[in-house]
Amino acid sequence: MKSAFKKRESRSGYFFTLPTLLIVFSLIIYPLGYAIFISMQRTNLISEWKFVGARYYAELLTDAEFINSLKISLIFAFFVVVGNFVVGLLLAVILNQNLKFATTFKIILMLPWLLPEVVVALIWKWLFNPTYGLINYILNTVGLIDSDVSWFDSSTSALAGVIFVATWKGYPIVMIMMLAGMKNIPSERYEAAAIDGATRIQQFRHITLPGLRPIFLVTCILETAWWFKHFTVIWLMTSGGPAGATKVVSISIYQQAFGDFNFGKAAAESVIILTILLAASYFYSRAIRNDND
């Protein structure tokens, strides 16, 4: 009697988890499996399907251009994430000071995040345009330059330019996360520190930063994954140029798939990126777990 009840109960359990399992399977497991399947095929996704095994993986891991794309992605993601944290944290600290009109400032500072990436990229592309851009016009007017500057013509300035624009677009979410974290730090800690004679900088270093650590780690995972595979701003501003100087992996994948129509290799690149991001997430998660312990 008891075992029949248990059986029924376990069947109901499966029944209730079925919708979630179906959604997870159709939205995550199946597309991932399909990408891995395609990465082992030479295919145009219509009529040509030829199994090539791990050929594309082997090619990619020895391909200097792909390795260089990975390097550029790492540099881009690193500086954007650091930039977002520096700007976001700084603004969060300022907004946390109970200023007058803090809500208005918050809304204004959130605007870059609210704008679509396409709009942000095109606005900055126009601002940086050497012949009719506002930046050259202003610098010319105040006499800082005497001829039009091509901001994106060198490899370094092009990469720095897209990092700057991505940081401008991305800092608000970090700012809001940090601000939310700061609001959760009990004010008693600051009061006690003040009584003990701690300066504002000491309070920030010994109370605010440790208090933000869990949020910092979670935001770091999200930010790294987001910017490592970023496409839109770079594609619209430089298309990966000049001569591949800003060709991050997502642009390489796009060009493989829709320029070269080599969907198998593009899928193999995507799987490699997925693996890298999974490894990064694992280390971050371990850091969070250690933190909680």
Added chain:
Amino acid sequence: MVGTDNGSGQGRFNVIARNMGATDLGKNAAGKYVAGQDSDGWKAALKLYKDAVDVGCVPPGQFQTGYPEASVQIGKGQAAMMITGPHTIGVALTANPAAKGKLAGAPIPAAAGVSATTSLNQSGYAIARRSTHRAAAIAYLKFLLNKENQLRINDVTYRIPSRLDAQADPQVNSEMSLGFVKAGEGKVFSNPQIPWYNSIAILSSPAYQAAIKGDKTIDQIAKEQAEKARKIIADNG
């Protein structure tokens, strides 16, 4: 100069290279595909791009100058020449109506011993056999293709009409677009009609950007791109 790393820049470079005597993907006597990226003509085209920037006859920011930016430069008088088709006259005049009568087309000059050539971009339409509104689609195409409307479209866009009787109209043969009409009447090339041609075409834009940047020699760039092209041919040809 349209120096962006995209199809727009690649197509224009291809025309220049062809007029230098290079074919990015040709066929040898045995009918096998061969790469032309390390040919003298291709190298000459790369050198032309580099020289044009080095001597300062290209507006700054060539790597970000795509078709829309270049058309505006023409319209605003910031650039004097552009490798393009007649439709750019329409775009330039939209940016600057005062430029009317001041723009003209001319065939691209070819290197010594090479016949001048150009490409034609045709806009085609098709009606699906199972189309539920076949009659309406046919009527619409007839509307687009009647002579009067072809000339109306030409008047605004400067695109050359597809109807021969409309092409013969004095409006189409105005001073502004006559050069384009003449170029189209000469030798015309078309790219190989094979599914993997785009893999070859996209090799040109990183090449001309690298040539302009000058980090590598033109010989190095040409060699690298030719090796890539040969690999693509071996994989597909």
